[in-house]
Amino acid sequence: MPTIHDVAKKAGVAPITVSRVINNSGYVSEKVRNRVNQAVDELGYVPNILARSLKSKRTNTIALVFTDITNPFFNFMARGVEDSASDAGYNVIFCNTDESSDQESKYVKLLLQKQVDGILLVPADTRSNSIQLIQDQKTPLVVIDRCVSNKNVDIVRGDSEGGAYLLTKHLIDLGHRRITLFSGPEAVSTSQDRVKGYKRAMENHGLSKFVDCYYGKFSRQSGIDLTKSIFSKENSPKPTAIFAANNLISVGILAELRNLGIKVPQDVAVCSFDGIPENLTVIPFLTNVAQPAYKMGQKATEILISRIKEKPEPSTDFEEIIFPVELTIRESSGGKIG
Amino acid sequence: MPTIHDVAKKAGVAPITVSRVINNSGYVSEKVRNRVNQAVDELGYVPNILARSLKSKRTNTIALVFTDITNPFFNFMARGVEDSASDAGYNVIFCNTDESSDQESKYVKLLLQKQVDGILLVPADTRSNSIQLIQDQKTPLVVIDRCVSNKNVDIVRGDSEGGAYLLTKHLIDLGHRRITLFSGPEAVSTSQDRVKGYKRAMENHGLSKFVDCYYGKFSRQSGIDLTKSIFSKENSPKPTAIFAANNLISVGILAELRNLGIKVPQDVAVCSFDGIPENLTVIPFLTNVAQPAYKMGQKATEILISRIKEKPEPSTDFEEIIFPVELTIRESSGGKIG
DNA sequence: CTGTTAGCGCTTTCAA
């Protein structure tokens, strides 16, 4: 492949002149410019940005390290990230960790070696050591979706606690007492926060003794398993409402309840943190509080890129942006029959 | 940030020796190795892979240029790509084109400049000029999901024609005559192939005069719009079955039919090319033929990486791998009440 | 307006 030297030779100029033409920087006469452009076309020259990056220490590439692109919430978040990054001239490397800290740190190490300009991280663990790795390299970092013990990071997340409170209160207002929560992995802050919000709502309404919650996974299967186990217990009172800590869990719950012949919302009310993507729903049915996943991705990327730009003088005051959630009441909770 | 020189100085060796330790290449005595490793740790040295890439001409990064990560089909395909790439030590840059050739070629140009080792492309257009750009750079390329006019490329795709035939025949076997097809964008090969399969099935069964198909978009909204327009036509016979050329279209159809008070499958049968992801379905309802999206992503990535590895001697015989589709009959077509 | 020099951080010769 031709290099800047080949173009220079062909156009009868110095490489730096070609560089100036390509980058539209500095002064180049019309005449020379044309000659260079012609040489570029004839040779089919494509600049090697790697070489530029080696000098400039900028790759214009960022990375999104998260759990799973297949999860609708992260899926839309990822799209927000890519759109925002692309607008600003950055490419995005996607990395799926499946909630594994090992995977996460493997990815992070490689990304740092690749000199990505910044990293968006959904940490698998509250005390993710990846954060330290990234900060040691002075690589800009924005944590998305979750809290971490290290407070010296920018964070963009949804209001898990508040959302869980809202949803639980909605069920309580409908007259439910025995409300069971199926949460996600115990090590994940969103799981914990949703439990907190749920408990707070129960306690505030004198329902402490009905608190009943379980950690599991953020998956459909987890919803199925937990539902099975709850409804197969002999001699124990059954919940009249179930609160799923994410959308995949709620799908599992609904599927398994149907399987067991238990009617929603007549026999059990169901509601969920985060809903089913609109472009995949025929009949909106699920009462839920939803986080603006796409916007969260956008916002996090904007912050990251601004950090990248101010890099020589890194700021020391970090932002924690908490997006409000939105409650949508539908048939599944029996709150409104639509 | 420390460089290989800093480490070398600290360990009292030459940079090349450090390089050998890091890459586990060549001979280094235990003693020196330990000294180097210690220096690496103390300095928190992270190798700059960019510099390596500049010499080796390998970035270990590939790109996936496709329409939209938000579409479930591509979503799962993307996961297959990332898993496969990651296993082989590659990172993946994701680019969403939204079916725009302009976007596509912008991305491709940038990616080539970034020296990605290979590109996976879902071309927005049958005669994508991006393909030429990529091949001019001798960058390995695998086209996914779609056919292109240029035959000198590796292609991994599903059997759109065969699948459409199968689904149409299923409807015909159930006794339908007035079967309408809502397809995707006319410029996209999968839209065309699904139309072809549909027409072939209709013609083979003496139903040429009932052929009735429309191009639109691969979106939920397109399904809604087409349904509205079909059912609002005065004095024209209504279809007894609708075939959606993808899952998003089918969701729009089902939503709009419900809106219009038209019952599925009693009043109209509905079926679809590609289904709704299992982890998001409560009640499996939609009769569909599905492509193995995840596996297609994996396979395409494997081929791409093998091309990358054989790069100095590029092969000249190209593969076209056509994945078979799987028909699942469910309630929406009335073929089986489940 | 254009060119020379030097160097980004690493690794492939080739030599010791």
Added chain:
DNA sequence: TTGAAAGCGCTAACAG
């Protein structure tokens, strides 16, 4: 087993 020199392709900094 270790190192010196040269260069990957590009671009600041400084001359002219």
